[in-house]
Amino acid sequence: MMHSKPQISFITACRTGNLEAVKVLLSDPDVNPQYCNNEPLEAALINRHFDIVKLLLNDKRVLSDTLNLTRICIKSMCFTLESLEVIE
Numbered sequence: 001m002m003h004s005k006p007q008i009s010f011i012t013a014c015r016t017g018n019l020e021a022v023k024v025l026l027s028d029p030d031v032n033p034q035y036c037n038n039e040p041l042e043a044a045l046i047n048r049h050f051d052i053v054k055l056l057l058n059d060k061r062v063l064s065d066t067l068n069l070t071r072i073c074i075k076s077m078c079f080t081l082e083s084l085e086v087i088e
Contacts, residue, residue, distance in 0.1 A: 014052050015043035022052050026059060033059045041077045 013021035025031050033040055033056050041062070044052040056062060076079045 007032065008066075010078040011035070011040050011043055014049065014056070015047055017049040017052065019049075019051050019055070022055060026055070033061050034045050034063065038062075044047055074084060 006025060006028045007030065010022065010028075010033075012018075013025060015081045026033065041053065044050075044056065075081040
């Protein structure tokens with residue numbers, strides 16, 4: 001699978017916690033927030049960039065099954081749901 005430059009930049013921004021870059025890149029039509037089985041969301045979650053996790057989960061392109069799976073993952077990893085304030 002060939003990765004586009006915007007998609008690589010997006011994943012890197014999610015991984016490193018660069019919220020402003022994530023916001024800008026989400027407006028790029030070549031960027032898919034669910035790319036490669038939600039790699040951007042996973043990168044943000046693993047690195048505890050909850051502001052980015054919240055932004056991604058609020059993106060309309062992220063499917064509801066991803067939201068449900070993420071809710072389960074967050075609970076199982078013992079992260080505080082209060083940090084996200086997204087899933088009700």
